[in-house]
Amino acid sequence: MEITLALIKPHVVRNTVALRHLLDLIKDNFQVLESKEVHITKQLSEKFYAEHKGKFFYNRLTTFMGSGPSYALILQSADSIAKWRSLMGPTKVYKAIYSNPDCIRALYGLSDTRNACHGSDSTESAMKEISILFPEFNMTEALNAEDQKR
Numbered sequence: 001m002e003i004t005l006a007l008i009k010p011h012v013v014r015n016t017v018a019l020r021h022l023l024d025l026i027k028d029n030f031q032v033l034e035s036k037e038v039h040i041t042k043q044l045s046e047k048f049y050a051e052h053k054g055k056f057f058y059n060r061l062t063t064f065m066g067s068g069p070s071y072a073l074i075l076q077s078a079d080s081i082a083k084w085r086s087l088m089g090p091t092k093v094y095k096a097i098y099s100n101p102d103c104i105r106a107l108y109g110l111s112d113t114r115n116a117c118h119g120s121d122s123t124e125s126a127m128k129e130i131s132i133l134f135p136e137f138n139m140t141e142a143l144n145a146e147d148q149k150r
């Protein structure tokens, strides 16, 4: 089993029908260990997206993320990182619509920045991102609980 961080971006959280659809999809595919609405302030967003500092879209991205509440989830399943990224589809929305019209970004993405959702791209990123958005989450305890089930 693997843990990942999923984030539903502000314009989708404002769309209650879309949000309900995504939460149902998530529950069908993952065990949800934690979830909460979280306002990713510009300051928090600069920490979360630190690796993109200096890129042309950085200011646009951090401002957009601060525009309203997001919805963050810690998900667990076999291959959760690849599975959630596959459900999201390509980062770029035009590519998502063209190559994978049923994916989340094709359905709810508005632009390359407002691309509906985020997912960790590795275990290291998941640990880092979870510690930023869920500082109270006890990763060691979650992993030990998983070990004991084996």
Ligand SMILES: Nc1ncnc2c1ncn2[C@@H]1O[C@H](COP(=O)(O)OP(=O)(O)OP(=O)(O)O)[C@@H](O)[C@H]1O
Pocket: 052, 057, 061, 090, 091, 112, 113, 114, 115, 117, 118, 119, 120, 121
């Ligand atoms: N060319 C771009 N133009 C505008 N925004 C972009 C562009 N590339 C990335 N972004 C924004 O920055 C975020 C992080 O970019 P990254 O390259 O890490 O994408 P990703 O790993 O596919 O997506 P995510 O990290 O959100 O899962 C993207 O989700 C998107 O909102």
